[in-house]
Amino acid sequence: MITFSSTHLIYLIEAARWTLLLSVLAFIGGGIVGLALALGRVSQIRWLRWVSSAYIQIIQGTPLLVVLFLAYFGLSILGLDIPPIVAAGLSLTLYTSAFLGEIWRGCILSVPKTQWEASNCIGLNRLQQYRYVILPQAARIAIPPTVGFMVQIIKNTSITSIIGFVELARAGQIVNNSTFEPFITFVFVAMIYFAMCYPLSLASRHFERKLNVGK
Amino acid sequence: MSVNEATGTRPRNEAVPGAEPIIVVDNVSKSFGPLQVLHGVSLTIERGTMVAIVGRSGSGKSTLLRCMNALEEINGGTIEVCGNKVSMGDRPSVKRLRTDVGMVFQSYNLFPHLTVLRNITLALTVVQKKSRAEAEAIAQKVLAMVGLADKAEAYPEQLSGGQAQRVAIARSLALSPKVLLFDEVTSALDPELTGEVLKVMEDLAREGMTMVLVTHEMAFARRLADVVVFMHQGKVWEAGPPAEIFADPKTPELRQFLSSGL
DSSP: OOOOOHHHHHHHHHHHHHHHHHHHHHHHHHHHHHHHHHHHHTOSSHHHHHHHHHHHHHHHTSOHHHHHHIIIIIHHHTTOOOOHHHHHHHHHHHHHHHHHHHHHHHHHHTSOHHHHHHHHHTTOOHHHIIIIIIHHHHHHHHHHHHHHHHHHHHHHGGGGGGGTOOOHHHHHHHHHHHHOOHHHHHHHHHHHHHHHHHHHHHHHHHHHHHHOTTO | OOOOTTTTOOOOOOOOTTOOEEEEEEEEEEEETTEEEEEEEEEEEETTOEEEEEEOTTSSHHHHHHHHTTSSOOSEEEEEETTEEOOTTOHHHHHHHHHHEEEEOTTOOOOTTSOHHHHHHHHHHHTSOOOHHHHHHHHHHHHHHTTOGGGTTOOGGGSOHHHHHHHHHHHHHTTOOSEEEEESTTTTSOHHHHHHHHHHHHHHHHTTOEEEEEOSOHHHHHHHOSEEEEEETTEEEEEEOHHHHHHSOOSHHHHHHHHTTO
C-alpha cells in the first residue's frame, strides 16, 4: 500500500498553483467588471443602472456550478470550443463581479451625501468626485467585505474540478484515492488553503491601518 | 443705509442706491414632493454686503440657500448669480456658478481622507489646473487668514469643530469666490468655538466679501449684517437693515420670533 509521502505533498502544492491562478483570474476579472457594475448601479443614467442591476440579479441567482456548465459545455454546443481555463476564468469573473459589484455599490453609497455636495460645490465634476473624494473613502469601507469575499473565491475555485481542473481539492481527492489516508491528506489540503487565505487577512489588516490615516 | 452707532451696525460698504446686484432671486418656488417649501421668494443681494437669513426651522431658509447654489432644482421663478442664470441641469451654467460661489456647511464636510492642505489644494490643482506649488502657496495664505497655518498637515479628525469649520471656510476662500454662502455654520459648535468662526466671518465681511448666511446667531446678524431677511412659511416675511428688523418688527410673526429668545 502506498503511504502519504513528500511526493504527494509536492503534487498537492503543484495543484494549488491552479487554485491560485484561478483565484487571481477571478480577482482581476471580477474586480474590473465589479467596479464597472458598482458605478453602473449608482449611475445617473437610468439604462446603465438597469443593465447593471439585471446582470447582478441574474448572476447572483445562478449557482456558480451552472454558470460554469453553461460556459464550458453550453458554449461548446453552440460551436464555440473554448479551453477549460477560459471557461473557468469567464465563469469566475461573472460570479465574482456580480458580488463585488454589489458589495462595492454599498460602500459607495455609504459615503455621506454631503461629501458629494461639498466636492460639487468646489467645482469637481462627477469623474473627479469619484476619483478624489468618493472612491478613496469607499475603498476604506470596502476592504473587510472584499477580503472576506476573496477568501470565499479561493475556496470556491474547487468547483472548476468538474470541468477537468486538477486544482487543490481535486488533487486531494486523487491522493486520497491512492493512499487511503484521508485524514492526513485533507489536513494538508486544508493547511495549503489556509496558507493562501491567511496572508489575505493580514494584508487586509495592513491596508485598513494604512487607509485609516488620521484616526 | 447709514451707520448707526446706537445699534452698533458696522461702518462698511454702505448700500448706495443703484448698487450692483450680485444675486437676484425672483419669485422662486420649490417643492419636495407634495410639500411646498418656498412660495414665491424674491430677494436681491448686492455686491459687498452681508445678508443674514433668519427664521424658524422649516421656514425654507436653508433650502433657499441651496437653491442659490444649484444644490436643489427650483420649480418656478429664476435665480441669477453674477449675471448667470442658475439651473441644475445646465452644466456650463453650473460650472460658472462654481467659480463664482463658495459654500460652507453646518457639518463642515471636509474630506476626511485628506490632510487640511490637500482639502484646500484639491480643487486648485484638479479644477483650476494650478501647479502644486502655486496651490500650496494659496492654501498657506488662506490658512493663515483663518488662523490655522500650523494645521496644514493635520487630518480633519484631529481638528476641533471650530478649527474644522475654519478650514472649510479656507477651502472655499482659496477658490476666490465672489460670493460666500454659509448654511448654519455655527449650529454644530459650542459657544466658545462659535466665537472663533464668527471672528473669521467678521474679518471677511470687513474686507468686503459678499456673504449670505442662514443663521441663528441673532447678535452676530444684528451687529454685522447689512440686511436681515426674516423667512416664514416659505416666504420672505420681512427684510431690511438690522436696526429696523430688530427694533421695529412690522409683523406679529417676526415679533414673536424675536421674542422667542433665539
